[in-house]
Amino acid sequence: xxxxxxxNEREEIPSWLAYGTPVFTILAALLVGAVAILAxxxxxxxxxxxxxxxxxxxxRNLSEVMVRAAPLILAGLAVYLPMKAGLWNIGAEGQLIAxxxxxxxxxxxxxxxxxxxLPLMILAAGFAGACWGFIPAWLRAKWxxxxxxxxxxxxxxxxxxxxxxxxxxxxxxFGGFPQTDRLSEAALxxxxxxxxxxxxxFLALLVVAGVYVLMEYTRLGFQxxxxxxxxxxxxxxxxxxxxxxxxxxxxxxxxxxxxxxxxIAGNRGRLQASFEPGYGFxxxxxxxxxxxxxxxxxxxxxxxxxxFVGGDSVSVAMDVPFALIEIIQALIILFLITxxxxxxxxxxxxxxxxxxDPTEPAEVTAND
Amino acid sequence: xxxxxxxxxxxxxxxxxxxxxxxxxxxTVRKGExxxxxxxxxxxxxxxxxxxxxxxxxxxxxxxxxxxxxELEKPQNAIDAGIGMVHQHFKLIPRLTVAxxxxxxSREPAASFRENGSEEGLVAKLSQSTPVQAVASxxxxxxxxxxxxxxxxxxxxxxxxxxxxxxxxxGVGKQQRVEILKALYEDVDLLILDEPTAVLTPTEADRLxxxxxxxxxxxxxxxxxxxxxEEVKAITDRVTVxxxxxxxxxxxxxxxxxxxxxxxxxxxxxxxxxDKEQFDTGQPVLEASGVRATDDRGIEALSGxxxxxxxxxxxxVAGVSGNGQKExxxxxxxxRTPTEGxxxxxxTDLTGASPRTFIDQGVSFVPEDxxxxxxxxxxxxxxxxxxxxxxxxxxxxxxxxxxxxxxxxASILVDEYDVRGVDTVKDAVAKDLSGGNLxxxxxxxxxxxxxxxxxxxxxxxxxxxxxxxxxxxxxxxxRKQGTAILFFSENLDELFDLxxxxxxxxxxxxxxxxxxxxxxxxEVSMFMNAGERExxxxxxxxxxxxxxxxxxxxxxx
Numbered sequence: 056x057x058x059x060x061x062x063n064e065r066e067e068i069p070s071w072l073a074y075g076t077p078v079f080t081i082l083a084a085l086l087v088g089a090v091a092i093l094a095x096x097x098x099x100x101x102x103x104x105x106x107x108x109x110x111x112x113x114x115r116n117l118s119e120v121m122v123r124a125a126p127l128i129l130a131g132l133a134v135y136l137p138m139k140a141g142l143w144n145i146g147a148e149g150q151l152i153a154x155x156x157x158x159x160x161x162x163x164x165x166x167x168x169x170x171x172x173l174p175l176m177i178l179a180a181g182f183a184g185a186c187w188g189f190i191p192a193w194l195r196a197k198w199x200x201x202x203x204x205x206x207x208x209x210x211x212x213x214x215x216x217x218x219x220x221x222x223x224x225x226x227x228x229f230g231g232f233p234q235t236d237r238l239s240e241a242a243l244x245x246x247x248x249x250x251x252x253x254x255x256x257f258l259a260l261l262v263v264a265g266v267y268v269l270m271e272y273t274r275l276g277f278q279x280x281x282x283x284x285x286x287x288x289x290x291x292x293x294x295x296x297x298x299x300x301x302x303x304x305x306x307x308x309x310x311x312x313x314x315x316x317x318x319i320a321g322n323r324g325r326l327q328a329s330f331e332p333g334y335g336f337x338x339x340x341x342x343x344x345x346x347x348x349x350x351x352x353x354x355x356x357x358x359x360x361x362x363f364v365g366g367d368s369v370s371v372a373m374d375v376p377f378a379l380i381e382i383i384q385a386l387i388i389l390f391l392i393t394x395x396x397x398x399x400x401x402x403x404x405x406x407x408x409x410x411x412d413p414t415e416p417a418e419v420t421a422n423d
Numbered sequence: 424x425x426x427x428x429x430x431x432x433x434x435x436x437x438x439x440x441x442x443x444x445x446x447x448x449x450x451t452v453r454k455g456e457x458x459x460x461x462x463x464x465x466x467x468x469x470x471x472x473x474x475x476x477x478x479x480x481x482x483x484x485x486x487x488x489x490x491x492x493x494e495l496e497k498p499q500n501a502i503d504a505g506i507g508m509v510h511q512h513f514k515l516i517p518r519l520t521v522a523x524x525x526x527x528x529s530r531e532p533a534a535s536f537r538e539n540g541s542e543e544g545l546v547a548k549l550s551q552s553t554p555v556q557a558v559a560s561x562x563x564x565x566x567x568x569x570x571x572x573x574x575x576x577x578x579x580x581x582x583x584x585x586x587x588x589x590x591x592x593x594g595v596g597k598q599q600r601v602e603i604l605k606a607l608y609e610d611v612d613l614l615i616l617d618e619p620t621a622v623l624t625p626t627e628a629d630r631l632x633x634x635x636x637x638x639x640x641x642x643x644x645x646x647x648x649x650x651x652x653e654e655v656k657a658i659t660d661r662v663t664v665x666x667x668x669x670x671x672x673x674x675x676x677x678x679x680x681x682x683x684x685x686x687x688x689x690x691x692x693x694x695x696x697x698d699k700e701q702f703d704t705g706q707p708v709l710e711a712s713g714v715r716a717t718d719d720r721g722i723e724a725l726s727g728x729x730x731x732x733x734x735x736x737x738x739x740v741a742g743v744s745g746n747g748q749k750e751x752x753x754x755x756x757x758x759r760t761p762t763e764g765x766x767x768x769x770x771t772d773l774t775g776a777s778p779r780t781f782i783d784q785g786v787s788f789v790p791e792d793x794x795x796x797x798x799x800x801x802x803x804x805x806x807x808x809x810x811x812x813x814x815x816x817x818x819x820x821x822x823x824x825x826x827x828x829x830x831x832x833a834s835i836l837v838d839e840y841d842v843r844g845v846d847t848v849k850d851a852v853a854k855d856l857s858g859g860n861l862x863x864x865x866x867x868x869x870x871x872x873x874x875x876x877x878x879x880x881x882x883x884x885x886x887x888x889x890x891x892x893x894x895x896x897x898x899x900x901x902r903k904q905g906t907a908i909l910f911f912s913e914n915l916d917e918l919f920d921l922x923x924x925x926x927x928x929x930x931x932x933x934x935x936x937x938x939x940x941x942x943x944x945x946e947v948s949m950f951m952n953a954g955e956r957e958x959x960x961x962x963x964x965x966x967x968x969x970x971x972x973x974x975x976x977x978x979x980x
Contacts, residue, residue, distance in 0.1 A: 275822065284806075
C-alpha cells in the first residue's frame with residue numbers, strides 16, 4: 056500500500072479557518088480528553104461543566120483565575136517581546152525567580168508604608184530580572200552566543216541561588232521549614248475587597264498596555280519588528296541589532312520578574328525554597344499563541360489560567376486524578392500549537408494500492 | 424546521429440516566473456570529450472545542467488543518452504542512467520569518512536550478511552533469508568568492499584585519497600576529488616562539473632585538468648561549466664556558448680580564439696532606446712582611496728581600491744561575479760567597514776562610520792540580494808517602504824511613530840514607482856511581490872529621498888523586462904537630478920548604455936578604467952575574465968573566419 060503525503064503552504068488562509076481553528080482544536084482536544092475521563096469511569100460532560108462553566112460563573116473561581124493569570128500574562132510578555140525581535144527567551148522562569156527573591160528580600164528587610172514599599176519591591180524585582188536577562192542578552196548581542204541556551208541555563212542558576220538563600224540567609228525562624236517569614240501586610244499586594252479582584256492583574260494589564268503601545272506606536276517597536284523579521288536588512292538600514300537585542304531581553308527579564316514578585320506578594324505571601332511555579336515555561340506556549348500582539352498574549356494567558364483553575368476544581372470535586380487533568384491541559388496546548396501548522400499548510404494524503412492506481416506502474420516503467 | 428555521440432539534448436525549454444532560463448537549447452556531447460559550457464552568470468548554464476541531472480523538469484524538450492530517451496524525474500534517475508554531477512558547492516558530509524560519503528545512498532550490508540554461497544548451515548541460511556537481509560541492508564554497513572573499489576578507482580586515476588579519512592580533514596582540492604570519485608563509483612559515462620575551478624588554487628586546478636584528461640582516455644565524457652576563457656582553451660575539446668538562455672553555438676576549441684569566445688559570450692542585445700543626455704559632471708561626491716576590505720569569511724576581497732564618483736555621473740563597475748563587487752558595493756554604501764583606506768563623501772570623512780551615518784549623509788544602497796538585505800519578506804510593503812526613512816520627523820516626533828503617516832508615505836512610493844500587486848500597503852507582504860515589483864519598491868525607497876550617492880549592485884538582475892527598463896530609466900533620471908551613481912552589473916550592454924565611465928574589477932582590484940566610447944565589449948570582457956588585455960597580435964583573418972564557420976555549424980546541429 057502506498058501512502059503519499061503532500062504538504063503545501065497555503066497561499067491564502069480561508070477566513071473560516073483563521074477564525075474557526077482555535078474553536079475546532081479545543082473541541083477536538085476535549086473530545087480526545089473525554090476518552091481518558093470515560094476510561095476512569097467519570098462523565099466527561101460533568102467534568103467539562105465543572106472545568107469551564109463553574110469556573111467562569113463562580114466569583115471565587117473567577118478571582119482565582121485572575122490570580123493565576125497575572126503572572127502568566129507577565130511571563131508571557133517576557134517571552135513575547137524578545138520573540139518579536141527574533142529571540143527565544145526560554146529562561147523566563149529564572150528571571151521570575153530572580154525577581155521573586157529580590158522583591159522578597161526588600162519586602163522582608165525594609166520597613167516603609169505600603170505605598171512606598173510595594174513600588175520599591177517591584178522596582179527591586181524588575182531590576183533583578185533585568186540583570187538576569189542582561190547577561191544572556193549581552194552575550195548574544197556582542198558574541199552571538201545562542202540565547203536559548205544561556206537563558207535556560209540562567210534559570211538553573213536562579214533556582215540554586217534561591218535554594219541557597221532561602222535555606223540560609225533568608226530562612227524564617229519558625230519550624231525549620233526552608234521558607235522565609237511571611238511578608239508583612241505592607242508588603243502584600245492588596246486585594247480589592249468586595250470584588251475580590253487581585254491587584255496583580257492590574258499590574259499585568261498595565262504592562263500589556265505598555266507593550267501594546269511600544270509595538271504599535273513607537274519607533275522602537277518598528278525597529279524591534281524589523282530586526283525580528285530580517286536582522287541583516289535591518290542593520291543595513293541603520294538599525295542597531297545590538298541595542299534591540301539588549302532592550303528586548305532586559306525588559307523581558309524585568310517583566311518575568313514582575314510575575315515573580317506579583318506571585319509572592321499577591322498570592323503566596325512568602326518565598327519557599329521550592330518556589331518554581333513553572334509560569335516561565337508555560338509562558339512559551341502563551342507567547343507562541345499570542346505572537347501576533349500583546350492583547351493576544353493576554354487572551355492566551357487568561358485561557359491557560361482558566362485551564363489550570365478549572366483543572367484544579369475538577370480534581371477536587373470529582374474522582375478524576377490530577378494527572379488526567381494535566382493530560383487534558385497538555386492536549387489542548389498541543390492541539391492549539393499544531394493547529395497553527397494546519398492553518399498555514401494544506402495537507403493532501405492519497406492512499407492507493409500498488410497496481411490499483413494506474414499512475415503508479417506507469418511511473419515505475421518511466422523510471423526504468 | 425553520429426556513432427560517437429553520447430548525449431543529445433533537444434530543444435530544452437525551462438522557464439521560471441518571468442524568466443526564460445533555457446530557450447530551446449540543443450546540446451550534443453561526444454564520447455570521450457571534454458565539452459565546455461560557457462556563458463555569463465544567468466546565461467542558463469546551471470539550469471541546463473540541473474535539467475540534465477534531473478533536478479529540474481524541463482517544460483519541453485528531450486534528452487537522449489546512448490540513443491535512448493531519458494525521463495529524468497530526480498537525480499537518482501540520472502545517476503542510474505550514468506550521469507554524475509560535481510556541484511560547485513560540495514555535497515559531502517564533513518563528519519563522515521570518504522568511503523561513507525561515497526556509499527551514501529547505495530551502501531551495502533555488512534560482510535557477514537552478504538551472499539557468498541559457500542557457507543552452509545542454519546546461521547548462513549538464516550542470514551540470507553529475506554527479512555534478515557531487509558533488516559541488514561537497513562541497519563548494517565559494510566565498508567570493506569566499497570573501500571577496495573574506491574582504492575582501485577583512486578589508484579587508476581592517480582588520486583592519493585585514503586577511503587577511511589574523514590572528509591573535513593581534507594583540503595578543498597581533495598574534497599573535490601572525493602566528489603569525482605563518488606560519481607565514478609556509480610559507473611558514470613558522463614560527468615558534469617559545475618565551475619570546478621572556482622574553489623581551487625591554480626596548482627589544484629592543474630591537477631584537476633590532468634585528472635580530467637585521464638578520465639577522457641577511458642572514454643568518459645565530461646561537461647565542464649565555466650565562465651573563464653582560459654580554462655576553456657586549456658581543457659576542452661569543444662565548447663558550447665550560452666547567452667541569455669539561448670545556444671549561441673558550439674565550436675571546436677582549437678578553431679577559436681579567446682576573443683571570439685568573449686564576443687560569443689557577450690553578444691549584442693538590442694537594448695531599449697535610452698536617451699542619455701550628456702552634460703558636464705560636477706564635483707566629486709564619493710572619493711575612495713586605498714580601500715581594502717575582507718569578505719564574510721575574513722579573506723581579503725578588496726586590495727586597494729581608488730575611485731571617484733562625481734555629481735550627476737554614472738560609474739559602472741564590470742566584473743565576473745565573485746571578484747569583489749559585493750564587498751566594494753557594501754563598503755561604499757557603508758554597510759561593510761574597510762580594513763584600510765579612506766572613504767569621503769562630499770569632503771566628509773566617513774571611514775568606519777555606521778550604516779546610519781552613511782544613510783543620513785545621503786547614501787542610498789540597492790543591495791545585490793534584495794530578499795536578504797533589501798527587504799524583510801515577512802513584513803508589509805509599508806514597513807519595507809519606511810525601512811530607512813523611519814527616523815524622519817514626518818512619521819512623528821520623539822518616540823512616537825505614526826503608522827498612518829507611514830502608510831501614506833508608502834502609498835506615494837508605490838504609486839510613483841508603479842509597484843504592482845499591492846492591494847493595500849498595510850496588508851501586502853513584501854515576499855508576495857514579484858522580483859521586479861519588490862525591486863521597484865526598493866528603488867523607490869532609495870531614490871525618493873533624493874540621495875547624494877546611490878550604490879546599486881545589479882539592480883536589474885532577476886527582474887522582468889518591464890521592470891528592467893523602468894529601473895534603468897529611473898537611474899538615469901536620478902543622474903539628471905545630480906545624484907552620483909555607482910552601478911554594478913554583469914550585463915555589459917547595460918553597463919555600456921548607462922555608464923559615463925567604466926571600471927573593471929578583477930580579483931579585488933580595478934584593472935581597467937575607461938569610458939563606453941573608448942572601449943568595446945570584447946575588451947572589457949577580456950579584462951573581466953583575465954585581468955589583462957590578451958595579446959591580440961596575430962589573430963589573422965582566416966582563423967577568425969574558421970571560427971565563425973564553426974559557430975554557425977554548431978548552432979544548426
